[in-house]
Amino acid sequence: KAGVTQTPRYLIKTRGQQVTLSCSPISGHRSVSWYQQTPGQGLQFLFEYFSETQRNKGNFPGRFSGRQFSNSRSEMNVSTLELGDSALYLCASSLAELVGQPQHFGDGTRLSIL
Amino acid sequence: GNSVTQMEGPVTLSEEAFLTINCTYTATGYPSLFWYVQYPGEGLQLLLKATKADDKGSNKGFEATYRKETTSFHLEKGSVQVSDSAVYFCALSAGGSSNTGKLIFGQGTTLQVKP
Numbered sequence: 001k002a003g004v005t006q007t008p009r010y011l012i013k014t015r016g017q018q019v020t021l022s023c024s025p026i027s028g029h030r031s032v033s034w035y036q037q038t039p040g041q042g043l044q045f046l047f048e049y050f051s052e053t054q055r056n057k058g059n060f061p062g063r064f065s066g067r068q069f070s071n072s073r074s075e076m077n078v079s080t081l082e083l084g085d086s087a088l089y090l091c092a093s094s095l096a097e098l099v100g101q102p103q104h105f106g107d108g109t110r111l112s113i114l
Numbered sequence: 115g116n117s118v119t120q121m122e123g124p125v126t127l128s129e130e131a132f133l134t135i136n137c138t139y140t141a142t143g144y145p146s147l148f149w150y151v152q153y154p155g156e157g158l159q160l161l162l163k164a165t166k167a168d169d170k171g172s173n174k175g176f177e178a179t180y181r182k183e184t185t186s187f188h189l190e191k192g193s194v195q196v197s198d199s200a201v202y203f204c205a206l207s208a209g210g211s212s213n214t215g216k217l218i219f220g221q222g223t224t225l226q227v228k229p
Contacts, residue, residue: 048215
């Protein structure tokens, strides 16, 4: 069974640009969550999508947005990039219908802002 | 609010030494608890989980027991190998609509095992 796939693996952007990251979940998983990982703040929850609806959102500015498609694939978008957005962005999928189901992570997209 | 606290790292051990990484949590209700491991340049891999009090999760020689009375979920391994060198994260998943799809992580503990 294929794992969670994130593309691209690496991105370099400049301040003010926007970026779109993609995530394909494990087949059959309908919940997709996104996290930002930085050395200073650690792992922080961005948002979660289930059946094309955002069910939960973390404390990030509106520049961070996402969506989910009917095949459960998800994208996140960051507009007006800032230097502080440099981070590893991780996507995770799960069988959200069952209590206590773990999230399975992709290898992440490393975003660097110049 | 919900939170996870892990012991400060880095932890440096010799091969075949005993490992303990402490993890305590604050949460309302009965959260599910997880340990994840991250190798350089990779995402997080699920190591083990426990969903109710006194459950013991185990995998690849690692164990952790869900202790509700002490709100702890310490990770242990009897004999570490060089290949166990990585960053370990303790995490919780709390119930309720405001916690849907959200894992709360500790700050991570770096383990270095020397031959």
